[in-house]
Amino acid sequence: MGATKMDFYTDHQIEMAKRCKSLGHPARIAIIEKLMEDDQLNCTDLQFFIPLAQSTISQHLKELFNAGILGFKVIGNNCYYYINKDVISQVANYLSQIRLLIKDNKTESFIYFKPSIKQKQPYFMRI
Amino acid sequence: MGATKMDFYTDHQIEMAKRCKSLGHPARIAIIEKLMEDDQLNCTDLQFFIPLAQSTISQHLKELFNAGILGFKVIGNNCYYYINKDVISQVANYLSQIRLLIKDNKTESFIYFKPSIKQKQPYFMRI
C-alpha cells in the first residue's frame, strides 16, 4: 500500500499528526530555530544558514505553512515567514497534557534482554 | 535524491525531528491516546481499537520506541508498551520554549491574497 489510512481517525488526531509531521525534519527544525532568533525571515535569508537549494527550502516552508506552524506576509517582492505562536502552543499543550494525564507506570523494574539468534534486534525481554 | 541530508544539523535537531516525526502519523497519535487511558497495552490489545493489521501496528510501536517515545516490557509472551513520560515532556518543553522565546510579530496586519493566473496556489500576498 503506502498510503496512510485516514478514514478511522478523528480530525483532531489527523491535525495533530500533521503538525508533528511538519516538525519531523531537521531542516524544518533548523528553520524554526532560526525564526526564534530573527523573528521573521524570507527564503533567501534562510539559504545563508541552511545548505539546501532555494526550491527545497521553499518546499519546507510551504509544508510548515500548510501545517499551520508558520504564517507569512509579502512585502514588495519578499515573502517573510514567521512562527505561528498559537499553533506551536497548541502542540506543546497537547503533549504536556499527555504527560499529565497518563498514570504512573507501575512496573519500572529492571529489564533483561534476551536476544534472538537469527533476528537482528532482540524483541523478547525477560523481566 | 530523496534521502535527508544529515551532515549539517546538530544532534539535538536530529533527535527532536525524529521524535516529532514519530508522532507525525494519526495511527501513532491514536496509540498514544489509547496509552493515556490504559497505562500499558500490548500489540494485541491495540488491534481492537485501531483498524490496521497486527504487523502494521507492531511497526508503528517500533517506530515510537526507536524515537524514545515509548518503552516496553515483556511479561510472559506479552509485550506491554508504555509512554516514556520524560521524553514526551522534553518535546513538550522544547515547543513551549519556542513559544516563549520568539519575539512578537510586529506586523500582524491584514493580508490580501493575490492569486496568480496559472498557478494553483496564490503565493504572492499584498500587505
Next chain:
DNA sequence: TCCGTATATCGCAATATTGCGAAATTGAAA
C-alpha cells in the same frame, strides 16, 4: 519597457514510509 531579484511550481530521480500477508521466534499451555 527591460532587467534583476525573490519565490513558488514543475519534472524528475532517489529514497523513505505505509500496509499487508507470510514466515520466524519465543514462551506458555495442553
Next chain:
DNA sequence: TTTCAATTTCGCAATATTGCGATATACGGA
C-alpha cells in the same frame, strides 16, 4: 513434546518525501 498465542521480521507493492535544476510568476528599479 506438541500446539497455540503473541510478537517481530521479511518481502513485496503502492505511495509519499526529499532534493535539485529549470522554469514561470511577480515586483521593483534602471
